[in-house]
Amino acid sequence: MERSIVSRGKTVEQAIDRALTLLEASKQQVSIEIIDEENKGLLGFNVRPAVVKVTLMQESPDHAVTDETGRASSSVHPASLSNASEQESPGLTASRQQLSVLDAGQSPASAANTNPSSSKQKAASPVQDGQIWIEGGEMRVRIFPGGSLPKLDAFKSGDVLINGQPLLAGQTAEIGEFDHVEIALTEELREPLWQIQVEPKAMQASVHVEPGSHIRRYLLDTEPESRLMLRVGQRREILPIEPARIVEQLTMLGVVYGIDQEAIARACRASEPGEYIVARGTEPIPGVDGMFELRADTEAKKVQPKLRQDGTIDYRETREFPSVGEGDLIGVVRPAEPGQDGIDVFGRSVAAPPVRQVQILAGKDVTLSDDGLQAIAQRAGMPTQVKQGYHIKLSIVPKLMQSGDINLSTGNIHFLGDVEISGAVQDTMQVEAEGNIHIRGNINMANIVAGQSLIVNANVISSQVVVGQMYLFYGQIAPLLQSIAEQCELLKAAIRQVSSASAFKLDDMDEHGLAPLFKVLFQGRFRGMHEVLQRMVKLKEQYAQLPGDDWKRYYDELQRGFLTGESSHFRTADDLESFIRRTRYLYSVVVVPAMEQIFARLHHVQNSHVRCGGNLIIEKGCYNAHLFCEGHLQADGTLRGGTYHAVGGMTIQEAGSPGTGSTSLHVGAKSVIRAKKILAGTTIHVGERIHQFTKDMEHVVVRINSDNEFVWHGE
Amino acid sequence: MFSYRLQEQDGRMIVYCEGDIDIDAGDLIEEQLEPALQEQQQVVLNLEQVHFVDSSGIGLLIGLVQGLKEQERIVSLEHVQPEVMEVFELLQLDEILGKDVFS
Structure with missing residues (x-):
């Protein structure tokens, strides 16, 4: 450890000799710094002593570290800073202030040399107590002949060494003129930590920063007193990161595209830990897949159903089932629009998701234009499409017309296309069609399976109905x-x-x-x-x-x-x-x-099971029916008794049967029940939530919110 | 090749396993070890000498531990090698067997 002594004498030589004696050292072992040369004065006026600082040089290389930290803090005298290079070392470093102020204090004039604030000096009384203070971070003492010695209080055990002896917490020591005082001040150095991460898709690179800091501690200045309590101040400086190092690391990782210099600069200056996106790729812009647009549908809507002479309905003129005439345009293909490729932070091109063209395959009674974009009907009928991924097979489906009832004498019907029945379906009979079914009369104790949609203009009684099984x-x-x-x-x-x-x-x-x-x-x-x-x-x-x-x-x-x-x-x-x-x-x-969704439209349903793959429309009402549909249920009459499931929600006139709890309504979690009136005893299920009405309620609109709670509007 | 050694200690039955817990260990675990542990209230599987596992072996281990736990026996795995523990963690064995088995 380094020891320094500031010494005074009539001449420079005298001051050095005195210091060497005290240090028990020879001139070869010390470095000498002349702080002030003597002034012999003129005719005895203005006499000033010489002041030197003598520092004992390090003898053992083993102490190199202590030496450096010692030097780091030897800001004891501003003049010595010239050879005290600031050393930074990671972690906690302990520095010791070495002070040994030798001040004969014989005359006020000589004391004034070490104390620039000579105003304090003027207050000196003939017999003065010693004073101790901190000035500019260093300890100063002034001792007067006959006065008592100033006192120093320990501030933490072991942090203050007097002549090599630690001053324990709570202890007080008198500081004499030859005492050697060391004060340990810790400083903390935390190097900034940072790490670059490129997200797996390489669309952005970010740097995680834990800012570095340098905490320096120093002694706070005090007024000269007879007793000194050391107080320590600290300064925290952020150690910025060199932006070039981040750029260099990015380059090493191969990140070349979308580098945000401003974000890097922000990351480097960060005072709090954080994540900074320092490079961003450009996302590809997805294109639009091709699609097939049916034209026949919209045209058919304009005309009203028309009764034929034999009492059947002209299929082409019902608006619910699209139909085409011979030579009509069925629809057109809209080509796919390709997307735009993106680029990732490595500078690689990122392909936009592929767009797919639809391709029309001409099925039965369909021809395609030369470019394959237009489909034309070869005969009148119902255009159907079968999707196979992005291939659409279009064909015109034939239709079976049945006038009169289906009963034991006609037998069951199984047909590949559409079926239209002008009468009723009776007595355990079965009608099955891969296409649409239209029944004008009642369905009584029968079994109906429609591959596509179903229209029944009369009642469904004690029957099983499946619509759009697929x-x-x-x-x-x-x-x-x-x-x-x-x-x-x-x-x-x-x-x-x-x-x-x-x-x-x-x-x-x-x-x-x-x-x-x-x-x-x-x-x-x-x-x-x-x-x-x-x-x-x-x-x-x-x-x-x-x-x-x-x-x-x-x-x-x-x-x-x-x-x-x-x-x-x-x-x-x-x-x-x-x-x-x-x-x-x-x-x-x-x-x-x-546009391909199927539906069922029934007039009145009683004691029957109906399952429908699309929307379900009940023109009148239901009595003790069990309905299920994947789409939306619309009932323009009353649902009295039974269970009604509609994944896509329901809009109904009235539900419930007076005095019984036999009616329940079920919709999906994201759907809404709208009802003009719901009678007491009716149960509703929205998603997993259940509610039973204890009294009648009108104008009910109910759904559940994201917290799975009912949201009501009603009276 | 899998083998084990039983040793009773402070009322706990320690099963010192050695070798790979894999598909070939099936017979030994299901036909000998499982019956041997039927009467034990507290079983400790010491896996210090197990350095490799395969999915069949882990299946066997799950079967063994779950079987014992269903009979309200106390089972724990001890001294699992870090490499083997990595596999256990990836397969979330603590979720399957219960965290108490690994404490």
Whole structure:
């Protein structure tokens, strides 16, 4: 450790000799700094002593560190700063102030040399007590002959050393003229920490910054007193990051595009920890897929139904089912509009998601224009489209016209196209059509299955009605497929992750595929996916006839892949890839655009079950009926007794039966029930929320909000 | 090759497992170890000497621990190697078996 002594003498030589004696050192071991040369004065006036600072040089290199920190703080005398380079070292550094002020204090004049504020001097009384103070961060003492010695209070045990002895907390020491006082001041240096992260899609790079700081501590100045209590002040300086280092690191990572210099500058100057986006890619702009626009629909709406002479309705003139005449334009293809590619922070081009063209396949009685963009009907009938991904097969469906009733004498009807019946359907008879069905008369104790839409102009009594079976299936399976596709992506990532763990062996996959791993994952992270898979299987059991081979293959793959338990045909994460593709394809098939949605329109329903894949319109009312529809239910009469499910919400006149609680209304969580009147005893279900009316209520509009609470409007 | 050694200690049955817990350990775990632990109130599986696992082996481990826990026995895994623990964590074994098993 370094020791310094400030010494005074009549001449420079005298002052040095005196210091050397005190330090027990030779001239070779010290550095000498002449602070003030003596002034011999003129005729005895203005005599000033010489002042020197003698510093004992370091002897052992072992003490190098202490030496440096010692030097760092040896701002004891401003004059010594010239050779005291500020050293910064990480972490906590302890610096010790070394002070040893040698002041004979014999005459006021000599004391005044070390005390610039000579005004304090003037107050001196003949016999004065010693004074101690901090000035400019250093300790000063002045001792007068005959006066008492000034006192120093410890401020923390061990922080003050007097002649090498620690002054404990609570202790007080007298400081004499030859005492050597060291005060330890800590400083903290925290280097700024920062890290650059490029997000997986490389569309942005961010830097996380923990700002660095330098906390310096210094002694606060005090007035000269006989007793000194040390007080320490501190300054916190933010250590900024050099922006060039961040830019350099970005370059090293290969980030070249979308660099935000301003954000870098902000990050570098940050005083609080934070995340700064320092480079941003340009997202690709998705294009628009091609689509097929049906023209026949809008034209047909203009005309009113017209009775034929034989009492049947002219199909082409009912507005509900679109129809075309021979040579009519069925519709046009709107070409896809490609998107715009983006660019990521690595400067790589990011392809916009591909857009798909729709392609029309000409089916029965349909011809296409040369460019394939226009479809024309070859004969009158009902245009139907079958979607196969982005292929649309258009055909004109023939129609079976049945005048009179369907009964035991006519037999059941099974037809590939549309069916129109001018009379009633009676007595356990069955009418099944892949297209639309239009029945003018009553349906009594019968069974109706329409592949597309259904119109019944009279009553449905004690019957079973299914409308748009495929759409019912689609409506239920769509959310499951979406969930499977999402979960499979996560599953793929999880398999890759665990496969790369060093303690994980892959041997059993040769024999059993991923089945053992699925078994574990389905109990843990992917319990939800397992539930969805099981709901898929249950759904399949509900629909005995799946629409098409695609579904059969898909279900087969799903069952053998995930649910057989012992072994799976999926062996690697990559195997899931094609399964995910097929899942997404089927999802695109089942998400039916609104224009293709089917509907059922019935007059009055009693003691019957009706299931509809689209919207359901009841012209009059229902009595003890059980309705389910994927779309919206509109009833212009009363729903008295029974259960009414409408996923897409309902708008009704009146519901409930006086005095009984036998009527219940159900809509999806995002849907609304609107009713002119709901009678006491009626139960409503919105999503999972249930409410039973205790009194009649009019003009009811009810839904649930995002907190799953009922929101009411009504009287 | 998987093997184990049983040692009773302070009323707890310590199962010192050694080798890989994998598909080949199935017979030993299901036919010998499981029956051997039926009477024990408190079972500790010491996995210090287990350095590799596969998904079948983890399935066996889950079966063993769940079987014992269903009978309200106290089961815990101890001295799991960090590499093996990584696999357990990725598969969220603590969720499946209960966090108490890892304490």
